Amino acid sequence: MSTKDVPRPPKKVGLAPNLNSGFYGQDIISVSQFTRESLDYIFGIAEEMRAIVKRAGSTDLLKGTVLACLFYEPSTRTSASFIAAMSRLGGTVIPITQGVQFSSVAKGESLPDTIRTLESYADMIVLRHPEVGASEIAARYARKPIINAGDGIGEHPTQALLDLFTIKEELGQIDGLAVAMVGDLKYGRTVHSLTRLLYSYDVELSFVSPEILRLPLDIMNEVRARNLPVRETYDVADVIEIADVLYVTRVQKERFSDLSQYEEVKGCYEITPELMERAKEKMIVMHPLPRVGEIHYAVDDDPRAAYFRQMENGMYIRMALLAAVLGKA
Amino acid sequence: MSTKDVPRPPKKVGLAPNLNSGFYGQDIISVSQFTRESLDYIFGIAEEMRAIVKRAGSTDLLKGTVLACLFYEPSTRTSASFIAAMSRLGGTVIPITQGVQFSSVAKGESLPDTIRTLESYADMIVLRHPEVGASEIAARYARKPIINAGDGIGEHPTQALLDLFTIKEELGQIDGLAVAMVGDLKYGRTVHSLTRLLYSYDVELSFVSPEILRLPLDIMNEVRARNLPVRETYDVADVIEIADVLYVTRVQKERFSDLSQYEEVKGCYEITPELMERAKEKMIVMHPLPRVGEIHYAVDDDPRAAYFRQMENGMYIRMALLAAVLGKA
């Protein structure tokens, strides 16, 4: 599939606009669209969604609406979360997952043609794509709203929203918190997006990673330009006592050319019950999941382990976005 | 999978009957079942379906009914269209797509057994299968209605219906039109089926293709037997000025043993903005999609480009068929 060879018509309402003036009919492409005001707005709806689910399981808010979930690469977690969200809003989903590669796309259809076809059936499209910028291209051609569910190493805005929402729900507020990002800070798009959302808040940031996986310079410069207190370190032990939020990601063995070097440092990015003994009483451990050993299973029973509640919040945030974009929030 | 080794019981109500006496409980296997009267009937329902979708998004007409979509080969467009149609009618879908080959079918189950199992769960079955005649076999065994969603190079009746419906909706009527079929007329089953549906109307037909991809003789003889005005040509430029409908299909490079021959002729089957300048002011360009270059993207903004509206019509036609076959139209 190529996303390059199609001349691009002007988009009807502007591309990835600031959302202060409302979500209705807008594309959700990038965290850069969200101001503190629009975050407050969507978090408020997400809280209502949770209340509805806890009380009644679901609502008929989106009864009669159809969402196309177009996943060019599989992602059980994200697609299941969107399907659940749409179901609990009373709407239905056209799941186009696994095997897209065998079908019209394999016949050489361009992304814009696939998008224009699907929008003739559905009211909205959620797009997961391995190429950076795919959602922006889709949004340029679509008259119906596009929600970016991850485009390669680019953005995954709904993940960043659920991460920030979790911090707010777990700790009551975001201002004043010490947030430590741990693990692969170079390639981890969830870390980049969450960091950018935090620019709107008064937080203290720590970045904990091996040398070869440090936060990219452009993001570090953005952080510094906002005069947020920041530090970098190689060992999670350096921040465990002060962190209100420990946002953990996986350090992949494959990133190291010298495996002995990996073995040497990996312990610095593992969250163990012993490490947790030194953490604050009121703090949380987060992880975008899946994990592969970087948070020990024995930590799961610690009330500060927030990663499964974080998953659940993903459903409420996506319910809020779907309802808001369709003008039913 | 084999569809051959099973002794065939007599079908309960007759196979692929003329639909004049109603759609309720009938199989939709072939365009040959449709008379002008039954086409008018189903187009009328499709127009109502569009009105419902535009006004309310959906209806509860098929609430509580279950459709099994059994796709032995993937077809994003067709399966998404049926799922959307069923959803907007308030019903639900059991999607059995991608990976059928790994499952009970891989264990050697015959098509009749799979069909008889699925009809014990669902109220109706939509079947896509790579072998010609598969839908007819399925219909012979099923007590519940079967809708053919394409059987190899055989039939794809719902596609032909949406094509004809598009002509009627775009141009107001079908009688009196000059319809030009362009591209691969030998293997293109959509061309064959649409041509056959047009036998019921007073139209002028043009067939534009390379020599090696000319319309099969049997269909040409059928056309002539109906005394419809007809001509064949090698170049779309020969018909562009008189055509009310340009039905474009892809000329596949792979059909040519001599690639230089392909390069020489392919320009005769490409729809460009320059070509469109010579076309009538009121005419339409259609394509079953996916396209791979045979209609230039710059044509998309031309109001005469009807192919995305054609896709949307597919949903309304399928809604109409589902409702009619289940006796709820």
Added chain:
Amino acid sequence: MSTKDVPRPPKKVGLAPNLNSGFYGQDIISVSQFTRESLDYIFGIAEEMRAIVKRAGSTDLLKGTVLACLFYEPSTRTSASFIAAMSRLGGTVIPITQGVQFSSVAKGESLPDTIRTLESYADMIVLRHPEVGASEIAARYARKPIINAGDGIGEHPTQALLDLFTIKEELGQIDGLAVAMVGDLKYGRTVHSLTRLLYSYDVELSFVSPEILRLPLDIMNEVRARNLPVRETYDVADVIEIADVLYVTRVQKERFSDLSQYEEVKGCYEITPELMERAKEKMIVMHPLPRVGEIHYAVDDDPRAAYFRQMENGMYIRMALLAAVLGKA
């Protein structure tokens, strides 16, 4: 995927308990949970479900509830049956089928993490897994109910329930019947599970198989310990005249190291119209399907051929279980 490396927390309500005190909130893991009393209870609900489907197609009993169908191996029949059951109850399904291997599981996620993620979206999880004991592990970690839809050569309790329900519905009662199990009795988990459910009834059991596929000793000892009349034989002809129920399974060629031996005996396990002439007038032939020749197609029109009605019963039993486990029966 590994199900082994995770320390297991104590389960909140006890693992796979006897269901006499009710199904609400319980896991359905093993046939050993079912007493005669709880079987009567669930069969009663299944009969109501059939009445509802025959009369109205569906009900809104589970409106607003979401079921995750997590299939680590494909099973068209079982997954379609659960999707249909949930749809006819008014609920919705998150289908996670085919391709699980490419997704988070492929990234090395443990079964407990996948389960804990899905239960944050869904109200209940149906699990199909190739490893024995996977459902029990899932149930240990989940707060939401788990339904075992087959774990390798282990259990497949909903299949055993629908088998027993079919006997009851077809023949009016279970006590007093002569039940013959035919075919692969060594590896056939459906035979093992159904046999175990029959321990609660006053039945006469026959086991018909080639020497190398005889019923495992542990199950035969359980049968004997219950003092049920039992016999073993090599030829279905030996039991055809006395059997009230003929439960047929496939004898796989691959089980034989010497193919000539297979050719020699296979006729002893094939159900032909000629064989059926010697059977009782009131008896039934069952098969879990798919079949590959062991029941001739010519038998399908015999009113005693119950295997397609058996499939349909699968939907009613699953509707009953879903409703009972969610406390809505």
